[in-house]
Amino acid sequence: MQSSANSGAPTGSRPSTGSRPSAASRSAAGPRSASKILGAARDVLARQGYAALTIEAVAATAGVGKSTIYRWWPNKETLLADALAEIFRGDEIPDLGDTRAELRRAVDMTIDNYANEDLATALPALAAGLLPNPELMAGFREGFLRRKRENIAVALRRGVARGDLPADLDTDLVQDLWAGTVLYRRLMVGASLDDNLAERLVDLVFASASALTVGTATPD
């Protein structure tokens, strides 16, 4: 589980520790309880579901005062964002020598992330909560999405290098397609996320090279 390598400082827009890593030689303060708190958030989510995921429940579960949480995260959303960033997987895709196998792995990873109902609930709820606040939303995208997407983009580019995918493949659109379809099915339609879906989403990329390139769709 490499995506949770960071168990450190919260990203709650009040950087405290992380912001001046060089200036003050020592001390400079920092949370002693961040990992305990994020762990408790995971716990509450897993055991009692998203609806029960309140700051007060997390504080109680972590054996921590509410004030400690609010000292490091400005609000519920930022805490939840940090907790989800640790839960959702977005690992690097190893070089398997086989483009199709790598892409299948990328899709499977997305599907796994949504397998749990509480995760599938928490992510859109969080995103919707963040949307009206551009600053928080930007932080969320940076901390939550960027790395995962880049890891998959690397695999896509390997496929391009192998000649299996078109040189001007739009790696962003491909990922939006995958992740969007999976999210939409899970959240809105309630359809199953099975092997068949995964396989077809991979097929799609191979079958529709012309529509997934970065150029304009219909050059005239």
Next chain:
Amino acid sequence: MQSSANSGAPTGSRPSTGSRPSAASRSAAGPRSASKILGAARDVLARQGYAALTIEAVAATAGVGKSTIYRWWPNKETLLADALAEIFRGDEIPDLGDTRAELRRAVDMTIDNYANEDLATALPALAAGLLPNPELMAGFREGFLRRKRENIAVALRRGVARGDLPADLDTDLVQDLWAGTVLYRRLMVGASLDDNLAERLVDLVFASASALTVGTATPD
């Protein structure tokens, strides 16, 4: 705007009026204020945003007592579901004689629905709120999604009949692809929903017929 033809009884699991449309000739009790309330919900959403969309705000805007709302909708989610069902468009696609033009119109309609930030926020927030309650979620899918999707499926089937699309096209998957990508871009990525995107999503269906059929993806 044909999708909002129903301005009538709420779907809040307490059907009252709507459930026996034939039995009692008339009267039989029913909300006199449903349309006022749903209109107020639209109003609050449009004018003050999703965060301000509370039952009490809707009641005040509608000039209605809170109790009247709770008399017909068991909770906030069901009211919101009915309000959104009236707001989001899902019209029939007219027969234009041109498959590509019809599909483009379908995609544009989805994009339009998400153009407004409050709508783009409200829908995933609502869906996430309903997800833990299967009964409410089922009602929402029935009342909100089914007609819109069927209208688009009709256009897709016309394309099949014209020979422009493969006979075993998976019309559900196609729609998940479109709607999912648009939702994901809007909600998670923050990317623009422009003509280029619409055009490429339409292209995708034409270019990847083999991956979008109802059969198994990889027959062996």
Next chain:
DNA sequence: CGGCAAACGATACGCGACGTATCGTTTCGT
């Protein structure tokens, strides 16, 4: 080793929203 500042836990508070309950009033069909 002693001191000090940061981090901490507890607790109380104000606020707003949900959802319930009560009650007198209006509407409307018969």
Next chain:
DNA sequence: ACGAAACGATACGTCGCGTATCGTTTGCCG
């Protein structure tokens, strides 16, 4: 004109957010 259904107002209990206060623990630095 009557009565039932729908209504509006209002008060209430509960819960969770986020703030504020305060005394206590921790651990680094001299």
